[in-house]
Amino acid sequence: MTIYNFSAGPAVLPGPVLKKAQEELLDYQGSGMSVMELSHRSSLFEDIITEAENLLRKLMDIPENYHVLFLQGGASLQFSSVPLNLAQNKKALYVNTGSWAKKAIAAAQAIPSVNTKVIASSEDKNFTYIPQITKDQIDQDASYLHITTNETIGGISYQEIPDTGRVPLVADMSSNILSNNYQVKDFGIIYAGAQKNIGPAGLTVVIIRDDLLNEQSLFAPMLDYRVQADSHSMYNTPPTFSIYMAKLVFEWLQDLGGVSQMVKYNQQKSGLLYDAIDRSNLFQSPVNKKDRSLTNIPFLTASDQLNQEFINAAQRQGFENLKGHRSVGGMRASLYNAFPLTGVKRLVDFMEEFEKAHGGD
Amino acid sequence: MTIYNFSAGPAVLPGPVLKKAQEELLDYQGSGMSVMELSHRSSLFEDIITEAENLLRKLMDIPENYHVLFLQGGASLQFSSVPLNLAQNKKALYVNTGSWAKKAIAAAQAIPSVNTKVIASSEDKNFTYIPQITKDQIDQDASYLHITTNETIGGISYQEIPDTGRVPLVADMSSNILSNNYQVKDFGIIYAGAQKNIGPAGLTVVIIRDDLLNEQSLFAPMLDYRVQADSHSMYNTPPTFSIYMAKLVFEWLQDLGGVSQMVKYNQQKSGLLYDAIDRSNLFQSPVNKKDRSLTNIPFLTASDQLNQEFINAAQRQGFENLKGHRSVGGMRASLYNAFPLTGVKRLVDFMEEFEKAHGGD
Numbered sequence: 001m002t003i004y005n006f007s008a009g010p011a012v013l014p015g016p017v018l019k020k021a022q023e024e025l026l027d028y029q030g031s032g033m034s035v036m037e038l039s040h041r042s043s044l045f046e047d048i049i050t051e052a053e054n055l056l057r058k059l060m061d062i063p064e065n066y067h068v069l070f071l072q073g074g075a076s077l078q079f080s081s082v083p084l085n086l087a088q089n090k091k092a093l094y095v096n097t098g099s100w101a102k103k104a105i106a107a108a109q110a111i112p113s114v115n116t117k118v119i120a121s122s123e124d125k126n127f128t129y130i131p132q133i134t135k136d137q138i139d140q141d142a143s144y145l146h147i148t149t150n151e152t153i154g155g156i157s158y159q160e161i162p163d164t165g166r167v168p169l170v171a172d173m174s175s176n177i178l179s180n181n182y183q184v185k186d187f188g189i190i191y192a193g194a195q196k197n198i199g200p201a202g203l204t205v206v207i208i209r210d211d212l213l214n215e216q217s218l219f220a221p222m223l224d225y226r227v228q229a230d231s232h233s234m235y236n237t238p239p240t241f242s243i244y245m246a247k248l249v250f251e252w253l254q255d256l257g258g259v260s261q262m263v264k265y266n267q268q269k270s271g272l273l274y275d276a277i278d279r280s281n282l283f284q285s286p287v288n289k290k291d292r293s294l295t296n297i298p299f300l301t302a303s304d305q306l307n308q309e310f311i312n313a314a315q316r317q318g319f320e321n322l323k324g325h326r327s328v329g330g331m332r333a334s335l336y337n338a339f340p341l342t343g344v345k346r347l348v349d350f351m352e353e354f355e356k357a358h359g360g361d
Numbered sequence: 362m363t364i365y366n367f368s369a370g371p372a373v374l375p376g377p378v379l380k381k382a383q384e385e386l387l388d389y390q391g392s393g394m395s396v397m398e399l400s401h402r403s404s405l406f407e408d409i410i411t412e413a414e415n416l417l418r419k420l421m422d423i424p425e426n427y428h429v430l431f432l433q434g435g436a437s438l439q440f441s442s443v444p445l446n447l448a449q450n451k452k453a454l455y456v457n458t459g460s461w462a463k464k465a466i467a468a469a470q471a472i473p474s475v476n477t478k479v480i481a482s483s484e485d486k487n488f489t490y491i492p493q494i495t496k497d498q499i500d501q502d503a504s505y506l507h508i509t510t511n512e513t514i515g516g517i518s519y520q521e522i523p524d525t526g527r528v529p530l531v532a533d534m535s536s537n538i539l540s541n542n543y544q545v546k547d548f549g550i551i552y553a554g555a556q557k558n559i560g561p562a563g564l565t566v567v568i569i570r571d572d573l574l575n576e577q578s579l580f581a582p583m584l585d586y587r588v589q590a591d592s593h594s595m596y597n598t599p600p601t602f603s604i605y606m607a608k609l610v611f612e613w614l615q616d617l618g619g620v621s622q623m624v625k626y627n628q629q630k631s632g633l634l635y636d637a638i639d640r641s642n643l644f645q646s647p648v649n650k651k652d653r654s655l656t657n658i659p660f661l662t663a664s665d666q667l668n669q670e671f672i673n674a675a676q677r678q679g680f681e682n683l684k685g686h687r688s689v690g691g692m693r694a695s696l697y698n699a700f701p702l703t704g705v706k707r708l709v710d711f712m713e714e715f716e717k718a719h720g721g722d
Contacts, residue, residue, distance in 0.1 A: 001393070002393070003392070005398055007400040010397060013395060022383055022386040032681075033366050034374060034379050036379075036606070037372065039368040039371060040371060040562065074433070074597045074598055076583050080582070107581070110580045110581070111580045199397075201601045201602070202599075202603055217471070219441070220441035220445070220584075221441070222437050222440075236436070236438075236554075237370065237554060237556055239562055239563025239600065241562070242563055242602075318393070
């Protein structure tokens, strides 16, 4: 039985990438060593991390005045690192769009020296839309405005990036990096956990504009952006195998035509599923149409029991990880870059069968 | 040509572990998914992390009142986490035994609220020995005493663990965890980067006694030991593949008879090399005999040029990564658990040939 893995992360990886990793797992490029056994100071690994950076720069069109860092700790560590580096004894602005934005906000609020302000929120409608942000809402003395470009749990995402004037925009892009049309130059900092669109869990990509590197050193060198930038992500041993996997994913993405092609492919995949939901009498989307995510698609029936029945029946057909996040219930299909169109078609067929069997027409 | 990888980390991994990882890389236990693609909330991954913890508890005889955490960021992040959690507005004591101890000390000193004191040092003899620590040197009001059980670069290690009275002993055990006879109950906290004796880079193991978990929450949840303990290392997405690899390494170690067998094996391996160095007229060990490390063995000739010649000639024979750390020069052989006895025998033979060819007898 073919398995379709709708996991929100760690998520499905491209088949050719896994095959290549498997082929060379015991002997990387005739070295007689696994990638996992390479010293991070070896020329073989230096080539891997350099190439990973170059590929990402090309894929995302990252300007030269931005550093690319390969770090650890996930977006959750960045929730603290960003305010610690940029906003001590300053104002930090946030937009609250759901579960992940709230975590970022709570992490900033936990730092006594940071003056954290939430300037917009969609909590009034249970985070089913992206609030409008206008420049006059943004205190131009703030150290940054933080947004979550895609809410993995709520299933909403920014279709347009707000104009913040001279205030740097900081974005948690974990769940839609490399599958959107955003321009890096519109951001001061972009960070993303790898385990959705980049590679295995345990790697965090940070893209930071040069002028935002801290002037004064931070009390913890591992969290200090300048330390990490100056040492090219090698202040200590980086997660070497995860960086190698990311490089393979970047190569795969480039071979398929890059991000713009992937956006078209993701629009096709998500369009199929949203159309199916919209024409269904059984399933519905809780999310404001114009703010719908391309990558994380929640949907539900009218009852928790029926949701569970659907999830169970789907799993028996090889559709894995369709259960919605425990905080919102229902179903969720995560359609990252590596998720195949065929899997969406099959799911749509299965949803229609399920609806018929449950009194739909 | 057989490759012998003497890297200090990331280091050689057990062959059977790499083979097993390769075999199931595309399909973990018939799930149709790679381990890298498993949700960290799936029962398959829950089993992996639980089993990894149980195996480590058994291998190290970890008492029940200790938590085992699987974190990210390496020992370098722990250098900051330890004082932030335990020593704000308190005294923190350190022993300076070389490069890694110095990094731990610097990280504590970088936190203004921590009163950092170095109570003993072997800097007077270029870190070639472990200083004697007696209980009367230890301020009993200190929050902890920090030691580096094995200096990866200097090649010295504690043969006996100092008695600290009621002051908790905190140890960076990165380069000799699972290859020594220490008792966990003698420590308050043990931490180790995985990339030497545990698995791939990107995983950090922290073993912490229950009463040392912070009472007050820290300003950064990812660094907060209580948050990590309460969430069983799942506060955010853990480095799932690295934890899986660690589990395989723990299984391999258990099958070989556990840590006590490994210590014997490591004594045999390092004994062979130290004997060869001691009887040589060309090579010498810079380290005090009784403090010699089992896992990291520096050695050198009388000239930098001859060292380099030896390293180059060795590499041509398949001996990889014998170059000493850039801060000390010379050669270094890292003989972690997975490094085979045959490799040491071959190296010793090669050293003797090299010595003969360079005028030795």
